[in-house]
Amino acid sequence: MHENSISFLEILNRLCDQNQPFPAKLLKYFSDLSSEQESMLAERWPQLENSRKISLLEDLEDRSERDTLVDFTCTGKVALKDEDEAVREAALRLLWDCEDKGFIHTFVNILRTDASHRVRSVAASLLGRFVLLGETDELGIEDKTRVEEALIESHQVDNDKLVKRRALESLGYSGREEISQLIHDAMSTKDTDWISSGLYAMGRSADTKWADFILQYLQNPAPSIREEAVRAAGELQLNSTSEILLDMLEQEEDDDVKFAIIWALSQIGGEGVREALVKQAEMIDDEEYLDFIEKALDNLDFNEELSHFDLIDIDSLDDTE
Incomplete structure (x- = not known):
C-alpha cells in the first residue's frame, strides 16, 4: 500500500504487530486525529504491550520537539487513561506543551x-x-x-x-x-x-526581590543548588551576578552547572560576556558544547537587540514629555 494512501486502520495494524519495529515514517499519522481515529486508537490501545506504548509515546514526544506543526494531543489523551503508571507518565510528557484549557x-x-x-x-x-x-x-x-x-x-x-x-x-x-x-x-x-x-x-517569579538569596547560593558546594541559583539569576536577568558568573565559567567543573552559566550569561549580557563565550568555544572541541555555545550567542544577540529597542522606547517617552 502506498504511504500517501495508507489508512489509519493499517497504521494501527502495524502498531499492533509487536514483532516488528514501528516505522518512524508513520509517526506523523498520530497527529491531528479525528474523533473516529481517536476512538479506533482507544479500542486497540489495550492490545499493546506497555513497552510498545511507551516507545510510541517517547517517539512522538521526540518528533514533536523537532516539528512544531504536529499535534499529538489526542494520542496523549488516550494514553492518559492507561492502567500502567509509566505509560501515564509518558503520556503527560507528550502533552507537555499543551495549553488547551479543556485539559485543566x-x-x-x-x-x-x-x-x-x-x-x-x-x-x-x-x-x-x-x-x-x-x-x-x-x-x-x-x-x-x-x-x-x-x-x-x-x-x-x-x-x-x-x-x-x-x-x-x-x-x-x-x-x-x-x-x-x-x-x-x-x-x-x-x-x-x-x-x-x-x-x-x-x-x-519575575521578581528581583530574590536577588540577595540567589547571590547567596551561586557558589554553594552542592552542584544542584549552584545550577538552580545560576538559572534563577539568568531568568531574572540579574546584572549584579554577571561578574560572579564570568568567574564561575572559568572555574566550574560540573557540566550541568557550566551549561547553566553559559545560558544565564546569554540572558544577562553585559561587558565581557560575548568574549568569554567565544573563548569557551575556542578552548573546547566538543560538538554538543559548541552547538550550545552557538545557541547561547544567538540568545545573547536577541537579548541585546531587545535591550536596544527598550532604550529607544524610553528615549521616545522622554522626548514626548
Missing part, C-alpha cells in the same frame, strides 16, 4: 488522585504552564484559581516530597502573596532538594 480538569484530577507519585509530580510540573498563562491574562480567572488552588493543596497535603516540590516550582509563576512565604519556607530548610526548588521558583 484532567490534569488537576491526576494531580489530586493518581496513585503514582511520579505521575502526580509530572502533572504538578505540567500545570505550571497554566499558572503562567493565568499571569499573562491568557487564562480566565476561574481556571487560573482552580490550577493555583490545586497546586497549593498538593504542596500542603501530598505525602510525596517530589510532588510537593514540583507544585512549588509551578507556583513560582504565581503572583499570589502566599507563594513568597512558601518559597521562604523552602529556603529555610537545610534540604538540598527543597532549596533547589525554592531557587527554581524564584527564577519563575
Whole structure:
C-alpha cells in the first residue's frame, strides 16, 4: 500500500504487530486525529504491550520537539487513561506543551488522585504552564484559581516530597502573596532538594526581590543548588551576578552547572560576556558544547537587540514629555 494512501486502520495494524519495529515514517499519522481515529486508537490501545506504548509515546514526544506543526494531543489523551503508571507518565510528557484549557480538569484530577507519585509530580510540573498563562491574562480567572488552588493543596497535603516540590516550582509563576512565604519556607530548610526548588521558583517569579538569596547560593558546594541559583539569576536577568558568573565559567567543573552559566550569561549580557563565550568555544572541541555555545550567542544577540529597542522606547517617552 502506498504511504500517501495508507489508512489509519493499517497504521494501527502495524502498531499492533509487536514483532516488528514501528516505522518512524508513520509517526506523523498520530497527529491531528479525528474523533473516529481517536476512538479506533482507544479500542486497540489495550492490545499493546506497555513497552510498545511507551516507545510510541517517547517517539512522538521526540518528533514533536523537532516539528512544531504536529499535534499529538489526542494520542496523549488516550494514553492518559492507561492502567500502567509509566505509560501515564509518558503520556503527560507528550502533552507537555499543551495549553488547551479543556485539559485543566484532567490534569488537576491526576494531580489530586493518581496513585503514582511520579505521575502526580509530572502533572504538578505540567500545570505550571497554566499558572503562567493565568499571569499573562491568557487564562480566565476561574481556571487560573482552580490550577493555583490545586497546586497549593498538593504542596500542603501530598505525602510525596517530589510532588510537593514540583507544585512549588509551578507556583513560582504565581503572583499570589502566599507563594513568597512558601518559597521562604523552602529556603529555610537545610534540604538540598527543597532549596533547589525554592531557587527554581524564584527564577519563575519575575521578581528581583530574590536577588540577595540567589547571590547567596551561586557558589554553594552542592552542584544542584549552584545550577538552580545560576538559572534563577539568568531568568531574572540579574546584572549584579554577571561578574560572579564570568568567574564561575572559568572555574566550574560540573557540566550541568557550566551549561547553566553559559545560558544565564546569554540572558544577562553585559561587558565581557560575548568574549568569554567565544573563548569557551575556542578552548573546547566538543560538538554538543559548541552547538550550545552557538545557541547561547544567538540568545545573547536577541537579548541585546531587545535591550536596544527598550532604550529607544524610553528615549521616545522622554522626548514626548
